[in-house]
Amino acid sequence: MQTSPSSTQRKLNPVTSTVAVNRPTILCVDDEERILRSLRMLFAQTYNVRVTTDGNEALQILQQEKIHVLISDQRMPGMTGVELLRRAKYIVPNTMRLLLTGYSDLDSTLGSINEGEVFRFINKPWDADAIKATVASAVDIALSLGDMTLPAPSANSTVTDHILVIDEDPLSAVQVRELVHEHISAGLVIHHAATIEDVLEALRQHEIAVVVSEVRIGTADVTTLIKLLKRFNPRTVSILLTTFYDASMLVTLINEAQVYRCIPKPIRAKLLLRAIEGALESYWSFQVAPSLVKKHEVEVSKETTENPLASRIVGFFKSFSAQRT
Amino acid sequence: MSEVESLLVQLEPVTPSHTVDDVSELLLHDDYERFLCLPVVDAGRPIGVISRSEMQKIYMSMYGRELYGKKSVTQFMNRKAVVVDMKQPMEQISRYVTSNIKFPITEDFILTRDGQYSGIGHVVDLLKVMEGKLTRQSEEITRAYRELQASQSQLIQSEKMASLGQMVAGVAHEINTPLGYVKNNVSLAQDVFAQLKGLVASYDELLALLMGGEAEETAVVRYLGEIDRQRNDFWSVYPAEEVDNLFGDTLFGVDQISEIVLNLKNFSRLDQAAVDEVSLNQTIESTLVIAKNVLKNKVQLIKQYGEIPAVKCSPSQINQVFLNLLTNAAQAMDGNGKILIRTWADERYVYASVQDTGKGISKENLQKIFDPFFTTKPVGEGTGLGLSIVFKIIESHKGFIRVASEVGKGTRFIVALPHPKDSRHANKPELDTAQA
Numbered sequence: 001m002q003t004s005p006s007s008t009q010r011k012l013n014p015v016t017s018t019v020a021v022n023r024p025t026i027l028c029v030d031d032e033e034r035i036l037r038s039l040r041m042l043f044a045q046t047y048n049v050r051v052t053t054d055g056n057e058a059l060q061i062l063q064q065e066k067i068h069v070l071i072s073d074q075r076m077p078g079m080t081g082v083e084l085l086r087r088a089k090y091i092v093p094n095t096m097r098l099l100l101t102g103y104s105d106l107d108s109t110l111g112s113i114n115e116g117e118v119f120r121f122i123n124k125p126w127d128a129d130a131i132k133a134t135v136a137s138a139v140d141i142a143l144s145l146g147d148m149t150l151p152a153p154s155a156n157s158t159v160t161d162h163i164l165v166i167d168e169d170p171l172s173a174v175q176v177r178e179l180v181h182e183h184i185s186a187g188l189v190i191h192h193a194a195t196i197e198d199v200l201e202a203l204r205q206h207e208i209a210v211v212v213s214e215v216r217i218g219t220a221d222v223t224t225l226i227k228l229l230k231r232f233n234p235r236t237v238s239i240l241l242t243t244f245y246d247a248s249m250l251v252t253l254i255n256e257a258q259v260y261r262c263i264p265k266p267i268r269a270k271l272l273l274r275a276i277e278g279a280l281e282s283y284w285s286f287q288v289a290p291s292l293v294k295k296h297e298v299e300v301s302k303e304t305t306e307n308p309l310a311s312r313i314v315g316f317f318k319s320f321s322a323q324r325t
Numbered sequence: 326m327s328e329v330e331s332l333l334v335q336l337e338p339v340t341p342s343h344t345v346d347d348v349s350e351l352l353l354h355d356d357y358e359r360f361l362c363l364p365v366v367d368a369g370r371p372i373g374v375i376s377r378s379e380m381q382k383i384y385m386s387m388y389g390r391e392l393y394g395k396k397s398v399t400q401f402m403n404r405k406a407v408v409v410d411m412k413q414p415m416e417q418i419s420r421y422v423t424s425n426i427k428f429p430i431t432e433d434f435i436l437t438r439d440g441q442y443s444g445i446g447h448v449v450d451l452l453k454v455m456e457g458k459l460t461r462q463s464e465e466i467t468r469a470y471r472e473l474q475a476s477q478s479q480l481i482q483s484e485k486m487a488s489l490g491q492m493v494a495g496v497a498h499e500i501n502t503p504l505g506y507v508k509n510n511v512s513l514a515q516d517v518f519a520q521l522k523g524l525v526a527s528y529d530e531l532l533a534l535l536m537g538g539e540a541e542e543t544a545v546v547r548y549l550g551e552i553d554r555q556r557n558d559f560w561s562v563y564p565a566e567e568v569d570n571l572f573g574d575t576l577f578g579v580d581q582i583s584e585i586v587l588n589l590k591n592f593s594r595l596d597q598a599a600v601d602e603v604s605l606n607q608t609i610e611s612t613l614v615i616a617k618n619v620l621k622n623k624v625q626l627i628k629q630y631g632e633i634p635a636v637k638c639s640p641s642q643i644n645q646v647f648l649n650l651l652t653n654a655a656q657a658m659d660g661n662g663k664i665l666i667r668t669w670a671d672e673r674y675v676y677a678s679v680q681d682t683g684k685g686i687s688k689e690n691l692q693k694i695f696d697p698f699f700t701t702k703p704v705g706e707g708t709g710l711g712l713s714i715v716f717k718i719i720e721s722h723k724g725f726i727r728v729a730s731e732v733g734k735g736t737r738f739i740v741a742l743p744h745p746k747d748s749r750h751a752n753k754p755e756l757d758t759a760q761a
């Protein structure tokens with residue numbers, strides 16, 4: 001204790017009370033106080049850091065103060081992280097939502113996609129530099145969004161937008177076509193792709209608004225394609241159809257593809273319809289307010305891009321965008 | 326050749342025009358040695374059989390040959406011969422023949438196709454075919470039984486894997502939380518140390534300046550100013566109290582992780598005796614640590630431990646029993662609920678009960694809950710083996726398990742293990758330690 005200065009000196013500069021007005025604010029929620037102390041110390045130099053162990057209190061803070069980024073634990077007594085993020089989405093849609101969890105099980109990963117619509121899913125233990133970078137980009141996006149409100153979907157539905165269904169089973173495309181034409185608009189064009197080549201061909205021909213995709217076609221892993229599609233075509237909104245779940249695969253699809261919904265097979269028509277409607281609304285809102293696209297900014301991971309399939313797809317997107325400009 | 330065809334022995338039948346003498350001549354012939362009887366056929370249709378024993382009766386009676394030798398066999402034949410159609414399946418033929426043939430066996434049976442005579446079948450051949458069939462069937466049953474046993478042990482294994490998966494998920498969560506702040510704190514400590522190094526370096530420079538003897542006052546002041554700025558920066562970013570907390574939390578987190586590992590070891594008891602004398606209070610406590618993650622958020626635990634003697638058991642198996650009961654209890658409560666754990670003893674048994682305020686079990690399901698493969702969980706979520714394994718474990722300990730439940734109110738399981746002092750359980754529990 002010899003090295004510590006006198007207590008009066010310390011009180012002059014208590015880090016937690018230096019509320020710099022111009023600093024962005026982040027809110028951390030976890031039932032373990034030690035996590036909160038640790039996060040506060042990590043971020044105190046850069047942001048105003050608010051912490052709470054209680055989900056309800058977090059909701060109150062969100063209503064009273066401008067919070068740029070919300071970081072929540074998943075397993076908490078009273079309210080799960082997914083539930084908190086879901087509610088936060090309605091109260092403050094421009095607050096970027098991050099889930100920080102000790103175990104990525106199916107409940108939390110599926111919930112993060114379908115309910116929380118989270119920006120990033122981070123596993124504990126996290127890497128200090130990585131989480132700093134993630135929070136920094138989330139803060140930047142929140143700052144650029146400001147108080148922008150989601151534009152109401154106007155008469156957009158008359159536009160002939162394109163939906164691409166990626167599935168070996170042609171029935172999925174038939175089902176989507178019937179649903180969309182009957183309930184949304186007969187003007188929407190549905191394309192079916194059964195191979196990666198089909199997908200690239202469809203992308204060459206049309207601007208795709210919504211992708212409805214299986215995770216695999218044959219032996220090919222479609223998730224790489226979905227991730228790269230979002231990276232190069234950020235306006236395209238993707239919906240995942242799948243018969244099997246793998247929590248860690250879903251985590252990468254959140255972080256690197258910002259998948260909008262994950263729907264189990266066999267497909268329930270209502271669920272799929274609602275997902276497509278929501279995805280189209282999202283796409284249309286990007287048309288009206290292009291800066292909203294930032295909300296769906298994806299993480300770029302080496303593992304995803306360092307394989308032959310990925311480099312082929314990256315090559316396609318690069319040459320394609322070069323042709324366009 | 327089908328089984329039925331293999332029975333067929335072609336034999337020229339006798340006709341109604343043949344006499345008793347004709348038949349006796351045939352039967353004495355070597356070619357007919359094997360035949361117990363000869364078929365009598367009229368216009369292709371069998372009308373009866375004339376047997377060797379019937380012929381003996383005729384010839385053994387006084388003047389039998391003289392009186393009856395020239396008469397038609399039809400007068401002496403058995404008109405109710407056993408006739409079977411070859412189109413029938415083997416099982417049906419054998420059932421018909423065995424139930425209609427007379428004992429002692431003096432006749433064979435006639436085989437027909439669409440009512441037309443085909444030949445004769447020996448009862449002995451039929452029995453041989455049937456014996457072969459039975460042997461094959463019993464082999465099949467043995468094989469099926471073996472396969473069933475293998476698949477059952479596979480299922481028990483998959484049930485174990487399922488509960489292991491649940492446990493791993495819980496434990497991973499329990500460990501990753503302290504690991505989260507420990508790792509972050511160590512990163513922070515690196516930053517703290519980096520800043521301190523800078524500060525110490527500035528002190529070193531000042532010291533070197535002062536020791537050099539030719540220190541100009543302005544330079545010293547400048548150094549002091551710089552050091553003061555660094556000091557203030559340091560303390561403002563890392564207040565001592567917070568840094569102390571940081572180290573305290575880190576050590577706490579590491580302790581927590583070691584405690585979890587220790588509990589895991591206690592729970593699995595891999596390094597301890599398979600059979601041991603333990604208090605149920607103790608096994609429940611170590612199980613609770615493992616089940617903590619399942620119970621954590623929604624369950625209020627009430628523990629009423631009684632003073633109970635240690636019981637001789639396989640602690641890892643008993644742990645498995647309590648983990649199963651506690652997990653079930655937690656799963657039965659959708660919202661918030663309470664679990665009451667009690668232990669007590671009488672002179673015969675030591676008891677432990679797990680009672681929840683969950684949704685309860687209906688009467689019809691209550692009878693089946695210990696049956697293997699019975700589950701109310703959706704496909705893929707439960708093997709339906711958990712409670713049947715619990716039942717087996719308790720049974721192998723010479724104890725018993727009882728359940729009471731009311732829909733909407735909750736369920737209570739009582740586990741009883743033999744009291745160590747009760748001589749009535751003199752036969753030591755047959756512990757299936759190999760299966761643990």
